[in-house]
Amino acid sequence: MRPAWRVADVRAAEEALMARLPEGTLMQRAAAGLARRCALILEQVYGAHVTLLIGAGNNGGDALYAGAILARRGAAVTAVVLDPAKVHREGLTALTQAGGRAQDQPPRTIDLVVDGIVGIGAKGGLRSGAATTLHRTLERRGRHGQRPTMVAVDVPSGVDVDTGDVPGKAVRADVTVTFGCLKPAHVVGPAAPLAGEVELVDIGLRPWLRADPAVLVPDRADIAQALPKHRPTDEKYTRGVVGIATGSMTYPGAAIMSTAGALAGPTGMVRYAGTAREYVVQAHPSVIATDRITDAGRVQAWVVGSGLGTDETAATAVRTVLATSLPVVLDADALNLLVGGTMADLMRGRSAPMVLTPHDREFARLAGEEPGNDRVGAAQKLAAHTNAVVLLKGDRTIVATPSGTAYANPTGSAALATGGTGDVLAGLLGSLLAGGLRPEVAAVTAAYLHGLAGREAARHGPVTAPDVADALRPVIEHLTR
Ligand SMILES: NC(=O)C1=CN([C@@H]2O[C@H](COP(=O)(O)OP(=O)(O)OC[C@H]3O[C@@H](n4cnc5c(N)ncnc54)[C@H](OP(=O)(O)O)[C@@H]3O)[C@@H](O)[C@H]2O)[C@@H](O)CC1
């Protein structure tokens, strides 16, 4: 897992570390890492045209020292200083001594832009002066007529570092070079895609980061390790049998898609209970189907909700599942049925794991307010309130536990913004729960695999939910090979 820390924790660690080092050491480490990455992007530093956008603080200082390194290697480096009264003096001197220059407008030719407008000291979106300079800079072209490459220092300027919100104008970076640790804006919310590829430069901060991370990001190895390994002695109950109580005569598609998601997971068998049973068996002949949950036979986890509707039959289905002592995934209509009343009490009284999988509108109904700008905080709050793991869907899906741990999924894909893909996710998640994974691990794993499957499916054109379900098996196979 890759951890990300909030600004206050970074500041505390920085203070503790700086107390032991000669002044300016950390900035020199940061600038060296930044310059190295810029040089790699440029391939040939000599003769390249580099523009530094310089704001009022140390973020600008990093950019100026990196610019000095590039200038010494023969690049034509221009610092566009936004507020000369507040520029990092020593950094500017270092740049000019290395042959760089400062001016108030971007030069004509720019191969690479270094965004040193603002870093972890940011408040609100880019101010208008900075936004205008950025706009002008982006109109320039490189020596070969190309769009300049944008390298953000620490974070893309204009984002909210702790929440990943983008409150106004912001830089869109190709690469972000960050220092010491990741911050939430690199991995959550609308800020995350603005960071582009994120490179973490080690400046010795890590041992001093004593607080719990704000959010954890799983990588391939975490997911491969979480997935159950099949043994030759396995039978269906050791692999896990999942029960699917979704769909209806009106919405049989939801039942078919959640069952497809469950079948793609590591499960040993899928049982279906509900009124869409004939459709399900037609689409998936290996599924054992009944009309009622109470007749379904032994399962080890339930998925309930999508396409059920919100009538009395649907409410009975959700109540019956909640009355068991099994892990449960509550999706779509089940979330609507949970709002207020006895259903919510029933849920709070359970001790078996539960995972809620809301999108923003379902979240708003459940929580009584929109997720808002702080998606991690919002998911944590709902998880604590419901005593369930919350999987808040989005471009960077968040998983939050009742005890406050949060994860951000890095594999999101715009391809998944299409009807029925949520059903596939819920089915897969149920299958992982039935396989014995802890609820947060199952949720993180399902979101990760689902995102990869969305990307894989998108390689072949416009994506439908069945494409995502079909892509899951090869994606899992590839990951565990
Ligand atoms: N932590 C570490 O370990 C290390 C940190 N290092 C580096 O230091 C950076 C943090 O530097 P920092 O503290 O000087 O703050 P920073 O982000 O440059 O902002 C400063 C000023 O910007 C302004 N401003 C604010 N909002 C704005 C907006 N929306 N739009 C425009 N301007 C805005 C505001 O100025 P004001 O005009 O209000 O006085 C504010 O005071 C960090 O990101 C990293 O790069 C590395 O050197 C090494 C190790």
Ligand SMILES: [K+]
């Ligand atoms: K920046």
